[in-house]
Amino acid sequence: xxxxxxxxxxxxxxxxxxxxxxxxxxxxxxxxxxxxxxxxxxxxxxxxxxxxxxxxxxxxxxxxxxxxxxxxxxxxxxxxxxxxxxxxxxxxxxxxxxxxxxxxxxxxxxxxxxxxxxxxxxxxxxxxxxxxxxxxxxxxxxxxxxxxxxxxxxxxxxxxxxxxxxxxxxxxxxxxxxxxxxxxxxxxxxxxxxxxxxxxxxxxxxxxxxxxxxxxxxxxxxxxxxxxxxxxxxxxxxxxxxxxxxxxxxxxxxxxxxxxxxxxxxxxxxx
Numbered sequence: 382x383x384x385x386x387x388x389x390x391x392x393x394x395x396x397x398x399x400x401x402x403x404x405x406x407x408x409x410x411x412x413x414x415x416x417x418x419x420x421x422x423x424x425x426x427x428x429x430x431x432x433x434x435x436x437x438x439x440x441x442x443x444x445x446x447x448x449x450x451x452x453x454x455x456x457x458x459x460x461x462x463x464x465x466x467x468x469x470x471x472x473x474x475x476x477x478x479x480x481x482x483x484x485x486x487x488x489x490x491x492x493x494x495x496x497x498x499x500x501x502x503x504x505x506x507x508x509x510x511x512x513x514x515x516x517x518x519x520x521x522x523x524x525x526x527x528x529x530x531x532x533x534x535x536x537x538x539x540x541x542x543x544x545x546x547x548x549x550x551x552x553x554x555x556x557x558x559x560x561x562x563x564x565x566x567x568x569x570x571x572x573x574x575x576x577x578x579x580x581x582x583x584x585x586x587x588x589x590x591x592x593x594x595x596x597x598x599x600x601x602x603x604x605x606x607x608x609x610x611x612x613x614x615x616x617x618x619x620x621x622x623x624x625x626x627x628x629x630x631x632x633x634x635x636x637x638x639x640x641x642x643x644x645x646x647x648x649x650x651x652x
Contacts, residue, residue, distance in 0.1 A: 421448045428461055433468060433486050436461070437493035444496065455506045462501045463515045465494055473551050494520065502527065513538040518546070523560040532561065532568040540565065540576060547583050556598040559587045563602035581606065585614065593624035597636050604643025612647060615640045 419427070419442065427439035440461070443449050449458060472482050483491040498519050505512045513535040521527050531539065543565065546558030562580045566572060572580075584606070587599035600618060603611055619640035625632050 421446060424448070425457075428457065433465075433482075433490055436465075437490055440493060440497060444500070449500065450504065455504055455509070458497070458501045459505045459509065459512060459515055462497055462505075462519065463511075465497060466515065466518050466520070469494075469520050470551065470554075473553065478552055498527075507534075510538075514542045517542045517561070523557055523564060528561060528564060529568065532565040536565060536569040536572065537576065540580075544579070544583060547587065552592045552595060555587065555590065555592065556595045559584055559595065559602055560598050563606050566606050585611075588614065588618060593636060596622065596624065597639050600636055600639045600643050604639075604646040607643065607647050609647060609651060612644055615644045615647075619644065 419439075421443065424439040424442045425448070427435050428443075430436050430439070440449075469482050472480070472485055476485075482494070498521070501512075502516065505516070507513070513531075516531055517535070517539040540562075543558050543561050546554050547562060549555050549558065562583055566577060566580050584599050584602050587595055588603065590596050590599065596618075600615065603615065607615070619637045622634060622636040622640065624636045625634050627633070
């Protein structure tokens with residue numbers, strides 16, 4: 382962490398002893414700056430700060446000196462990621478999904494969060510039962526390599542969290558949860574029949590969601606994991622879904638269009 386020191390000279394250079402006095406003043410200021418530079422233990426303490434940007438600054442400082450790779454680091458990283466996940470959720474809920482942490486706390490926080498998620502993915506203890514749940518509740522794109530590997534590596538362990546996410550009162554969480562359920566099913570072909578049926582049921586329920594992005598995601602997912610038994614439902618959606626938008630002066634029905642693509646996807650898999 383760089384410490385800026387502003388020096389104001391109060392003794393003229395031409396005065397008796399001026400040079401020596403200025404040297405002593407400068408040396409004292411440098412020494413003071415070194416004294417107030419945060420230590421590793423002070424930065425560790427700031428990881429518990431109620432201020433998100435203080436936590437971010439402390440984490441970055443600790444990473445620079447390699448202080449988050451010892452015996453207690455996995456638990457520290459996991460607890461910190463869990464806390465930031467809860468902050469992201471609370472921020473979205475408070476703003477009715479209109480603004481996230483990058484708006485409230487700036488890009489600095491987003492960069493910190495990405496570093497933290499990567500660090501936990503690499504260093505958190507996968508044998509700890511909490512780890513998969515905290516990771517799956519993180520902020521990431523379902524289309525990312527992270528999401529794909531998480532689904533492959535932890536399959537059944539993250540199912541309860543994904544079902545809960547798919548029922549969230551936050552629209553973005555519901556859409557991500559449904560999409561991830563489809564990814565998990567495809568990544569785990571030996572999944573138990575009961576769990577596969579529960580995933581299919583959750584996806585079908587989501588095709589009737591009040592939110593257009595959730596319905597669209599559910600329809601897309603059904604096209605990937607569904608069977609010919611789902612074509613009737615998808616055909617009805619392709620005819621009746623009322624979500625629309627304007628694209629270059631033309632009215633479009635995105636969920637209907639997605640349903641048509643899903644039907645075609647299922648039919649191609651049957652060939």
